[in-house]
Amino acid sequence: MSVEIGSLALCAALAVAIFGTIIPVVGVYRSDRRLVDAASPIAHLVFVLVLIAFATLIHAYVVSDFSVLNVVQNSHSEKPLLYKITGVWGNHEGSMLLWVFIITFFSSLIALFGGNLPERLKALILSTQASITTAFLLFILFTSNPFIRVNPPALQGRDLNPILQDIGLAIHPPLLYLGYVGFSVCFSFAIAALIDGRVDAAWARWVRPWTLVSWVFLTGGIMVGSYWAYYEMGWGGYWFWDPVENASLMPWLAGTALLHSAIVLEKRGALKIWTLFLAILTFSLSLMGTFLVRSGILTSVHSFAVDPARGRAILAILFFFIGAALVLFALRASSLKTGGLFRPISREGLLVFNNLFLTTATATVLIGTLYPLLLETLTGQKISVGAPFFNLTFGPLMVPLLLMVPFGPLMAWKRGDMLAVAERLSGAFVLAIIATLIVFYQTSLRSILASLGIGLAAFVFLGGLYDLWFKSGTKSTGFFVRLRRLGKLPRSNYGTALAHIGLGITLFGIVAVATFGQENILRIEAGQSANIAGKHVLLEGARNVNGSNYSETQFRFSVSEAGKDMGNVTAAKRFYPSQNMPTTESGIKNYGLSQLYIAPGDVNNNGLVVHIWWKPEVVCIWLGAVFMMIGGVFSLTDRRLRVGAPKRANTRSKRPEKGA
The missing domain is CATH 2.40.128 (Lipocalin)
Known part of the structure; x- marks a missing residue:
């Protein structure tokens, strides 16, 4: 397969993506049904063209086509087939093509499964997705083209970096990118909502599945990457607060806040502006993380001097999408109607509490990651911000958040009773105290912080179990009746409980390794x-x-x-x-x-x-992440998300349409 086919496919995809950016917006503005309806087939066509380009690059790696510069630099004829394929995204150019492939895949999914979306909203979403695709295609074709030929062809490739020749790196980048790029859908929903002026419970119902999908994949990507670094690097650690790790943690924290905020908007019609801001913030952090890792900035802040064209393109994309989104948010957010009121002691209040701590933790990680880079850029002084800083800032923010995790699902909407919920969780609290005392005794009264950490992990874990138990009946409900009711609970309840249980398991693994290792x-x-x-x-x-x-x-x-x-x-x-x-x-x-x-x-x-x-118990760190992912999948299979929100009539669509 000639690699020129891949280049032509990318050029064609760029041309079609430009049309996909403009035509739906014109159709919405002119109320032209034909132009609005063109958004979906355009999204499918761009996906097919990028798929052809991606398959062409994979084929070049598989057959060891050493007339292609990218293959020469990152492959070897004697390398196992699996690592020939994974070498496609083991480099900057190939990983950017994977990025574009995934975003066009998500755009095609929106076009395919967005039948219950209002036509105007769907067209604006696909137009935003197409604009992001256009920017990345321009970036690839003009600064990072993976199909450049070398003449004469090389006799042998230089091989992929040996530490990347591992099954973990075959899985980690695709999972991570599915999470990063998946949040582009949430971003596009937010931009479309700001333009259209519609943010309500139905909008939250539409955006929540995409948020869940992205969150599940990003959780999996971080988990696999953590375990890969653990066994492959030979350092014996699972997390080092490295800038590359932080680049994936930040959108995960913001995405977790977005997921909880969308629940409040869906159930109570509140936090509209905050949910929109989080949707923009999460994808902005995904963009920042992707380019921090792939641009070489983290290796050296002077890498732009080596490739100024690539550096300028990266900055232009970041500034355009983040800046334009924030400007639109500033102009349009004030026109949105506020949602329902609620008391601080309520489920909404606890979810707001959750959001504040998650976003503060995100800001802490962001500052610790970018400050050394900015300082070196401005002054030339090199400093290192490592684990001590993050442990002293990030850790204390997580403690009150984790303490409130078991309370949230048991709290009533609008107006809750903290004492009543505390009474329900008294059994979990007593068991957590017992676990704390046992650990404290076994460590010969030396490690009070470790004992409290184990107790907190037990409280979070048991809180998830208690959540399911109390939703199956009251004190007077019989045991077997409860068991029958457990099987009839909505799957989203199981999803929430499993995610919180997984959080407790991960926390237990972290504390156990730190204390008893x-x-x-x-x-x-x-x-x-x-x-x-x-x-x-x-x-x-x-x-x-x-x-x-x-x-x-x-x-x-x-x-x-x-x-x-x-x-x-x-x-x-x-x-x-x-x-x-x-x-x-x-x-x-x-x-x-x-x-x-x-x-x-x-x-x-x-x-x-x-x-x-x-x-000791180190596997719990990743086992907990698996539970979180399973919880997300359970929530996705909930009937309320599968059915989706009803398609509401739009008053603007009642006007005469051109071409109808």
């Missing part, structure tokens, strides 16, 4: 051993193995406890000749929800330097 760094030779957490780790020996495009030295360890064999762990040091780069392949052994983690270091005549960790 152990590590040991030593130099050993074959036949020597080390002890950690009551386990005896013996280095049995080493052997050399050749892979498809690498060679490695594998180290085999046997593990025993109290004289009982607990299995073997294999870790390795790899070397990739094409990149002249070594990597560390950690050895991990699961013991229930805990893990023994071994990372080999330097090897010389004096033996092997080895770093051994005992990670």
Whole structure:
């Protein structure tokens, strides 16, 4: 397949996307049904054209077409097929094409499943989506074209960065981008609503499924990326407050606030302006995160000097969409009618409390991420903002938020009773206190903060269970009657409970690893051993193995406890000749929800330097994220979201239409 087909498809997609930006708006302005209806087929056509371009690039990687510069720079003929394919988005140009492919995919889905949307609103949404697509296509074609040829063709590729040749990186970027780009739909809904002047419960019902889908994918992307860094980098950690990690955390926090705000708007017609602002903010943070990671800014703030055209294009896109959206918001938000009133002690009030803490936490992460970059740009001074800053600012903001999580679902709308809800949660509170005291006793009264953390995790976890239990009946309801009613509860109730349960599980894993984890760094030779957490780790020996495009030295360890064999762990040091780069392949052994983690270091005549960790309950960190994702999927399958909001008559559509 000639790569020129891909270039032509992108050019055609750009032309059609420009039409898709203009024609629906003209149709809405002129009340021309034909132009309004053209928005959907245009969205489908752009998707097909970008799909052709994306498939062309994948084919070039699969067949190792070394006449294509992008393939030469990021592939190798001996690389496994899976990593040839994932190499497509393992670089800047290919990842931007994946970005455009996903946004056109979402646009096509809106056109396909948006039959219950008012025609004007749907046309404006698709027009906004097309404008974003247009900007990215211009960016790709003029600064990041993945189809550039090299003449003469190279004999061999330079290979993909070895640490990216992993199944985790095959899954992580697509999931992350589905989350990032999915929030573009929420952004487009907000822009369309501001232009059309309609924000109500029906609008919230339409936008909430897209918010949920994006949130679920972004949660999955962060989870997979965290676990990939945990086992692939050999550092033994799951989160480092690295700017790249923060770039995905910020839209997740804002998206979580948006999800809760949309619920208030749907149920009570309140928080209209705030929900619109969060929709704009979340996608703006997605844009910022995407380009911070892919532009090279995080590697060096002077990278624009290396490629000024790409840097200017990135800044232009950011300023245009974020600036234009905020200007429109400032001009139109005041004209929207305010929603219903509610007391501070109510479900709405607690959701507002949730939003305030989430957005404040987002601002904290944003400042800690961008401040070093801005300072270096303005003064040339380099500083590092790391875990101590984020732990001291982000952590305290999360504590009151987590304390209120179990109260929210049990609180009544409009006017609630905090004492009544507290009475319902008294059992969960007592059990959480017991868990706190047990941990406090087991740590020999040394770690009060860790004990309180475990107690808080238990309270959040049990709060999710209590939520379902009390929604199945009252005190006088029989046990078996409750069980039958549990099966009839709306799936969104299960979704909320599972998400909160997952939050408690993740918190438990974080506190358990921080409190009870152990590590040991030593130099050993074959036949020597080390002890950690009551386990005896013996280095049995080493052997050399050749892979498809690498060679490695594998180290085999046997593990025993109290004289009982607990299995073997294999870790390795790899070397990739094409990149002249070594990597560390950690050895991990699961013991229930805990893990023994071994990372080999330097090897010389004096033996092997080895770093051994005992990670108690560490799997809970990612297991909790899985529960959150399952909760989001449960909410998506709720009948109320599947049916959607009814299509309301629009008074403007009653006027005579041209071409009707």
